[in-house]
Amino acid sequence: MSTLMTLGAAxxxxxxxxxxxxxxxSGGSQRSRQFAVISQLWTxxxxxxxxxxxxxxxxxxxxxxxxxxxxxxRMDGERAARCASYCVDDGYQRGAIGPSADRSPANRYxxxxxxxxxxxxxxxRADTIKH
Numbered sequence: 001m002s003t004l005m006t007l008g009a010a011x012x013x014x015x016x017x018x019x020x021x022x023x024x025x026s027g028g029s030q031r032s033r034q035f036a037v038i039s040q041l042w043t044x045x046x047x048x049x050x051x052x053x054x055x056x057x058x059x060x061x062x063x064x065x066x067x068x069x070x071x072x073x074r075m076d077g078e079r080a081a082r083c084a085s086y087c088v089d090d091g092y093q094r095g096a097i098g099p100s101a102d103r104s105p106a107n108r109y110x111x112x113x114x115x116x117x118x119x120x121x122x123x124x125r126a127d128t129i130k131h
Contacts (some may be wrong), residue, residue, distance in 0.1 A: 002075050004074060005067070007067050008069070018053065082112075083113075093118075095115070097110060101123055110125070110126045
């Protein structure tokens with residue numbers, strides 16, 4: 001798992017737990033009152049410290065989600081680069097990430113598809129390439 005994804009998940013869950021703690025400690029344990037309590041927290045009716053903590057926790061949730069997705073993008077890019085390098089080193093013209101040819105539920109996987117204009121293509125599991 002990438003560092004960005006780990007940091008993102010930590011920030012997301014820290015923000016979520018902080019927000020839930022604020023919500024429940026401010027009278028939002030009943031589902032019918034939660035939006036009213038969120039509004040009160042946002043406008044500062046429960047104090048300026050809780051207002052700041054509410055906004056910071058929501059910001060932490062958003063930042064964590066962005067960092068998590070950035071980590072996924074980085075890992076996907078690294079996997080695509082390993083696939084392309086593997087295929088070129090194996091004598092093919094190009095390599096790309098795609099779905100496996102066998103799409104039955106028991107055998108589906110993310111594939112590295114090596115292709116060439118001169119011959120048949122080759123497919124390997126993308127997660128097994130250590131290139």
